Amino acid sequence: MWAMILKEFRQLRRDRRTLAMMILMPVLLLVVLGYAASFDVSSIAVAASGPQASTVAGALPRTFHVVAAENTQGRGWAQDQLRDGNAVVAVVTGGARPVVLIDGTQLFAARAALTALAGQAAQSGQARSGQAAQSGQAAQSEPGTSQVALQTAASQVHVLYNPKLATSDIMIPGLAGVVLVFIGTIITSLGVVRERQSGTLEQLAVMPLRSRDVFLGKITPYFAVAAADLAIVLVVGVAIFGVPFRGSLLVFGLGALLFLFVTLGIGVLISSVSQNQGQAIQLAVMTLLPQVLLSGLIFPLSSIVAGVRWIAYLLPLTYFNEISRGVMLRAEPIGALWQPFLYLTLLGAVIVTLASLRFRRYLAPARSRRAA
Amino acid sequence: MTGRPDGPVTSPGTRADTGDWGTDEISVLYQGRLALDKITLRAVAGQLTAVVGGDGAGKTTLLRCLAGVLAPASGHVRRPPARQIGYLSAGSGTYPDLTVQENLDFRASAYGLSSVQAREQSGDLLGRAGLDAARDRLAGQLSGGMRQKLGVIAAMLTSPRLLVLDEPTTGVDPVSRSGLWWLIARAAADGCAVVLATTYLDEAERAAAVLALDDGRELAAGTPDQIIAAVPGTLRSVAGRPPGSDEQRAWRRGGRWRVWDPPQPASGAGQPIQPDLQDAVTVAALARELRLAGSLR
Numbered sequence: 168m169w170a171m172i173l174k175e176f177r178q179l180r181r182d183r184r185t186l187a188m189m190i191l192m193p194v195l196l197l198v199v200l201g202y203a204a205s206f207d208v209s210s211i212a213v214a215a216s217g218p219q220a221s222t223v224a225g226a227l228p229r230t231f232h233v234v235a236a237e238n239t240q241g242r243g244w245a246q247d248q249l250r251d252g253n254a255v256v257a258v259v260t261g262g263a264r265p266v267v268l269i270d271g272t273q274l275f276a277a278r279a280a281l282t283a284l285a286g287q288a289a290q291s292g293q294a295r296s297g298q299a300a301q302s303g304q305a306a307q308s309e310p311g312t313s314q315v316a317l318q319t320a321a322s323q324v325h326v327l328y329n330p331k332l333a334t335s336d337i338m339i340p341g342l343a344g345v346v347l348v349f350i351g352t353i354i355t356s357l358g359v360v361r362e363r364q365s366g367t368l369e370q371l372a373v374m375p376l377r378s379r380d381v382f383l384g385k386i387t388p389y390f391a392v393a394a395a396d397l398a399i400v401l402v403v404g405v406a407i408f409g410v411p412f413r414g415s416l417l418v419f420g421l422g423a424l425l426f427l428f429v430t431l432g433i434g435v436l437i438s439s440v441s442q443n444q445g446q447a448i449q450l451a452v453m454t455l456l457p458q459v460l461l462s463g464l465i466f467p468l469s470s471i472v473a474g475v476r477w478i479a480y481l482l483p484l485t486y487f488n489e490i491s492r493g494v495m496l497r498a499e500p501i502g503a504l505w506q507p508f509l510y511l512t513l514l515g516a517v518i519v520t521l522a523s524l525r526f527r528r529y530l531a532p533a534r535s536r537r538a539a
Numbered sequence: 540m541t542g543r544p545d546g547p548v549t550s551p552g553t554r555a556d557t558g559d560w561g562t563d564e565i566s567v568l569y570q571g572r573l574a575l576d577k578i579t580l581r582a583v584a585g586q587l588t589a590v591v592g593g594d595g596a597g598k599t600t601l602l603r604c605l606a607g608v609l610a611p612a613s614g615h616v617r618r619p620p621a622r623q624i625g626y627l628s629a630g631s632g633t634y635p636d637l638t639v640q641e642n643l644d645f646r647a648s649a650y651g652l653s654s655v656q657a658r659e660q661s662g663d664l665l666g667r668a669g670l671d672a673a674r675d676r677l678a679g680q681l682s683g684g685m686r687q688k689l690g691v692i693a694a695m696l697t698s699p700r701l702l703v704l705d706e707p708t709t710g711v712d713p714v715s716r717s718g719l720w721w722l723i724a725r726a727a728a729d730g731c732a733v734v735l736a737t738t739y740l741d742e743a744e745r746a747a748a749v750l751a752l753d754d755g756r757e758l759a760a761g762t763p764d765q766i767i768a769a770v771p772g773t774l775r776s777v778a779g780r781p782p783g784s785d786e787q788r789a790w791r792r793g794g795r796w797r798v799w800d801p802p803q804p805a806s807g808a809g810q811p812i813q814p815d816l817q818d819a820v821t822v823a824a825l826a827r828e829l830r831l832a833g834s835l836r
Contacts, residue, residue, distance in 0.1 A: 366630035372608045374649045375621040 188449050196456065202472040203461055208279040210469060214248035216240040217260030228283045231256060242266065249327060251503035252493060256280050258322070265322040271329030272496045274337050275467045284324060328413075328496045336411070339404035340491035341464040344426065344484045346400050348458055350393035351430025352437065356447040359385055359438030359526075371530060378527040386431045393427055414494035418501045422490035425511045429483040432518040439525035458484040486511040559583055560605070560701050560732050565614030567600050567755075574600045575755045577614065581748065582701060582732040587723065589746035590736045591820060596752040598736035599629055599705055605734060606703045618701055622650060625699035625731075627707055631690035635679025639670055639689055642678055643696055650697040657696075664692040668722060684715030691719055695726050702726050704735040708742060720745070740817040751820045758823045767819045771826065772801045774818055775809035788829070790821060799825060 179186055208230070215223035215236040224233040234254055237244055245257035249270040255277065257268040267284065269277045329336045362368040362385075371381055404410040412419075433454055441447040458464075461471065462484035471479060479485045486507035493499035493507075501508070560582040567575040575597045582588050582605070590598045603609040604616055606626040618624060626632075633642045640661065647657030665671050668688040673681060678689055691707050704723065708716045720742070727733045735746075743749050744763045751758040751766070759766045775798045781789045789798045798809060799822050814822065 365635060366628050366632055367634055369603070369606075369608050369628040370626065370632045373606045373621060373624055373626045374646075375651070376649055 184446055185449060188453070192453070199457065199475055199478070200460060202475040203466055203470075205466060205470040205472075206275050207470055208276045208467060211256055211276050211280050211283070212254040214245055214254035214257045215260065216242070216245040216257065217262075217265075219260035219265075220258075223258045223260065223265075227258070228287050230279060230283045242268075246327065250493075250497045250499055252489065252497075252499070267322045267324045269324065269326045270497070271326040271332050272337055272492050273467065274329070274332060274334065276469065277326060277329075277332060281324070281326075284322075335404075335408045336496060337492060338464070339400070339408055339410045340495045341462075341484075341488045343397055343400045343404070343423075343491055344462075344487040345459060345464065346396050347393050347423065347427055347487070348430050348455055348484055350389060350396055351427055352434045352454055353448065353451040354392075355386060355389045355431050355434025356437040356441065356451050357444050358389065359435055360441050360444050360447045363529075364443060368530065378530050379523065381530060382435065382523055382526050386435065389434070390427060390431060393431075394423070397423055397427075410495065412495050413498035415498075415500070418499075418504070419491065419494040421501070422487060422494070422504070422508065422511070425508065425515055426483055426487040426490075429511060429515040429518055432515065432522040433483075435522040435526050436518060439522065439529040458482045461485070463488050480510070481514075483511060483514050486514070560617050560619065562601065562605060562611070563615040563617070565601075565604055565611035565616060567597075567604060567609065568612045569600065573755055575604070575611070576757075578750075578752070578755075578757055579760075580605065580734070580750050582734045583747075584700065584732045585727055585730050586747040587727045587733045587735070587745070588748045588750065589743035590734065590750050590752065591738070591740055591743045592736075592752035592758070593738070593824075595754070597755040598752060600755075601750075601752070602626075602703050602705045602734065602736055603628075605701075619699075622697070623700040625694035625697060625702040627690045627694040627704045629705045631678070631686040633678045633686060633689050633693060636677060638675050638677055639665070639681070640674040642689060642693055646693045646696050652697060660696050660698070661692075664695060664722075667725070668692050669718060682715075684711040684719075687711050688715065688719055688722070691722055695722070695731075698729070699731060702731050702733045704733070706736050706738065708737060708739065716742075740815075740820055744816045749816065751823060753824050753827060756827075758827060759820060763816045766823075767814055767816060770814050770819045770822050772799060772822075773811050774799050774814045774822070776812045777809035781809075788825060790825075792817075797821075801826070801829075 211231045212234045213223065213227060213231045215221075215233055216238075217240070218238055220236040220238045220240075223236065224231075227233075235248060241261070242259045245259045245268055248254045249257050249268055252270075255270050255273045259266040259268065269280050271277050326332065362371065376384075401412070405412055434451070437447055437450045437454070441450060457478060460466070461475070461479040462482050463479065464484065468476060468479055468485070489507040490504055490511075493504055561580045562578060564577040564579055565575060566573065566577055578597070578601055580588065580590070580601060590601055592598050600609065604611050605618060606624060607616075607618060607621060608626075608628075634645070637645065643661040643665075644657060647654075647661065652660065665674055668691070670685060670688060670692070673685060678686060681689065687707055687710075691704060694702060694704065702723075707723065708719050711719060723733060723735065724745075737743055747762065748760075749763055749766055750760045759769065761769070776792075777789075777796045777798055780786065780796055781798050785798050788800070789796050791797075797812075797818060
C-alpha cells in the first residue's frame, strides 16, 4: 500500500494543475460563495407613474428606491418598466387606490417587496385607527406623503409574469442556459482534446484543411446537438412544468445562438490549453461553477456583494439568463435587451477570437511559423 | 471544407518541382534543448529513405518538420503542397471510434477526393492490405498490426507525392510487418517519395537511402552500402565478453559479441567480419561516444 500512496503523491506533485485546483478551488469557492450566497434583497427598484408619482418615493418602505417617476404616464408605461427589467416594482397612482405591480420573475425581490408592503399595510392599519380617533379630519384633495403611504399600503397589488411566484418558471429558462454551457464547454473541450490524445490531431495538421475549417467542423456538430438539447429543455419546460413562453422565439433563438457560440468558444479555448481530458474537465468545471453560482440563476445579482458581483458580468450565462427570462416570461422585445445582447456579442468576439488563435497554434505550429 | 492554401514550402524553380523533397540543415529547439542539429534529408521520388536511430534520436521531430506539423527554428524544408503529402504520425493516426471505411472516407473527403475516386482507391488499398473483411469494423477494435496497416493505407489514399511514415512497423508482428513493407514498397514503386522512421535496422537495409540520427545529430547518411563501407577500423566477432579496454568497444549481437577496433590499435582475438548496417550504425554511435569522451581522436 505504501508504494501505491507514494506513487500517487508523486503523480499528484507533477500534475500541478490538479494540485492547484484541489487546494485553491475550495478556498476560492468558499470565499466567492460566502459573498454570493445570499437570497436577501436589500434594495428594490421602483418605477412610479401617475399624478402622485413624485411623492411615491417618500411613501414606500426603506427597502424600495424609486429609479423612475413619470407624473404624466400611466399603467402601460409602468408595466413596460417591469417588462424591460428597469424596475421590480411599479406604483401606478391616480386612481382611488394606487396599483402596485410586481415583477414575479425577480423571485426574491418580488417576495421581499410583498413582505415589505404587507408590513407597511399592517403598520398603516394601526396608524389609521389612531389618526381617526385623534382628529377625525377628512382626507385632503391633494394627499401628502403620509397619505400616499397609507394609500400605498392599502393598494391593489398585482404580481405580473409569474403570479404564483413559481420557482420552476424562473429556473427553467436559466437551466436551459446551464444545459448549453454543459454541452458547449465540457463536451466540446473533451472532443477536441480527444484528437490530441488519439494522435489524430497531427493528421489534421497536415491535411489540406484550413484551421478555420477544422475549428468550425469540430464545433458544428456540438452546436447542433446543443441546439437540439435546448429545444428539448424548452418543450419539456413548457409542456411539463407549464413555464410560459410569451416572447419572440426569434429573439430567444438569436440570444441562444450567441450564447452557444461563446460557450463553444470557451470549450475550444479550454481544449487548446489542456494536455488531456482530465485537465479539460477540470478547467471546464472551473468555468461552469461560477456561471451556475454567480450568473443570477440561483442568487439574485443584486444580493451578491459588489466585490464579487463584477465576476458575474464577465460570465456569458448572466446575459443569457437575462435574455431567456426576459423573452420567455416577460415577452421582452429585442430593443429592451440590447445590453445583454451587446455584452454577449462582445464576450463572444473576444472568446472566439482567442479560441481560434489558440486553436490554430494548437493544431499546427508550423502553419503559424512557416519554415523559411 | 477543403481549400487550405496549398503552396509548396519551397522557392519556385527548385529541386522540389522534380519530386526532390527534404530538409536542408534544419535545427529544432524543444524545451530549450537542441532536438535537431542542422539535419539534411533527401526524399527522392520513387525512392524509400529510412531515418534510423534510438529513442530520442530526433526521428519523429524530423518527420514532423518534413510533414509540416512542426516548424524548424532554422533551415529549410522542401515539401509538396499539403494535398500531396501522406503522413502517418507515431501511432496509427486513425479514429478508433470510426470504422475502417469511415476513417478512409473522412481522409478522402478532407483531401477533396470525389466519392468515385475514394471508393476506388480505398477498395484497392483495403484489398492490398488484406483489410477488405474488416472495412465495417471499428478501428479501435482492430489488432495493432491491422490498425497500423489502416494508418498506412490512409496516408497512401490520396496517392501522395511525399509519404512520411513515423515508425509504421513498430510493435507489429513479423507477418504484418512484411505486409506493411509490401504496401510501402509499392508506393515507392508508383513514384512516391517515401520517408519512414524505424528502429529496425534490418528494415532500413531495404531503403535506398538511410539517415542515422543520434541525439538530434547526423550519425551517418547515404545508401546502406555507403554507410557500411564507411565503417572505420575493423570488426571482430568473439564468443564471450571481451576483457579489458575492448569491453567499451563491444556489444552483444545474438549469441556472440562484436568488438570494434578503431583504425590504429592492434587487433585482439576473434574473427574479423564484414559489418552490416546494424553494425555500421552501432560503430558510428560508438565512435561518436568515444570521441566525445576523449578516448578517440
